[in-house]
Amino acid sequence: MKKINCAIIGQGGAGGINYPQRRRDGLIKAVSVGYGILMQNGSSLDVVEKAVEILENTTVFNAGTGSALNLKGEAEMDASIMTNKLGFGAVAAIKNVKNPIKVARLVMEKTDHLLLCAEGAIKFARSMGIKYYNTKTKEKERVWKRKRKNLKSAYFKKLNKLIDLYETVSIVAIDKNGLICVGISTGGITLRLPGRIGDTPIIGTGIYADKNGVVSATGHGEEIMRHMIAFRAVSLMVRYPAQTAGKKVIDYATKNGCKCGLIGIDKKGRILCANNTKSMSWCYIKNGKMELFKY
Ligand code: ASP
Secondary structure (H helix, E strand, C coil), rough: CCCCEEEEEEEEEECCCCCCCHHHHHHHHHHHHHHHHCCCCCCCCHHHHHHHHHHCCCCCCCCCCCCCCCCCCCCCCCEEEECCCCCCCCCCEECCCCHHHHHHHHHHHHEEEEEEEHHHHHHHHHCCCCCCCCCCCCCCCCCHHHHHHHHHHCCCHHHHHCECCCEEEEEEEEEECEEEEEEEEEEECCCCCCCCCCCCCCCCEEEECCEEEEEEECCCCHHHHCCCHHHHHHCCCCCCHHHHHHHHHHHHHHHHHCCCCEEECCCCCCCCCCCCCCEEEEEEEEEEEECCCCC
């Protein structure tokens, strides 16, 4: 059997990059810890869960602690995890858990379902021993207050104009056995309506994986969902290497007014990293060598 080279890539959102140094530090930590586990023959599933957890615990990102707040000032979060063997688990609009990615994995491994949302997801998490945790931070409350002031009354029309940052986190990794896994977690978009669910936990849109490769997307969730961005990119991996497949989808997204960034890995371990937003923060390690976004 052909030797498989392990690789890991992480991203911390597309759009403008504020606090680049903090993002850089968070991504380096997550990806390095993940690569260390891969080097000890760890499974990409464990790697993805652990590395996404690190990003969720890094408050500069919009996931876990420091998640963006909705119109009511609540942190409802979305997360999902998927493998190239079609394992999938997700939670949507979940509140008061420290690491939504952990709950998503539990949905995949402990239930017959793919997606749990809101109160049901919280109850399930508690039944699995996940304790109450308040993910709100002062920093994100300040952002919420500032944006809330500009909102006045025409909520729907103005929401899209207020979005200048997409800060969802995700990790993709391939292990020595060729298992490729993707995990993604987000606090969604600031000032969204309570109950809004974005692309992150919806299979085929913000996340997809099959035997050809795996992809996660960040960006404007409603447009990513409309255009099934992650599924599109993975489908193209049947014929093209990861980066070419991703670039084609980014061109398509640009033509269709969908702002997004993608990361992924195909079955040969080739990496995808592409975006049509102002910038994207990312970091990967392949063959022991780290590459990092510039700012
Ligand atoms: N895609 C996410 C959402 O719309 C936002 C992001 O990527 O930061 O919920």
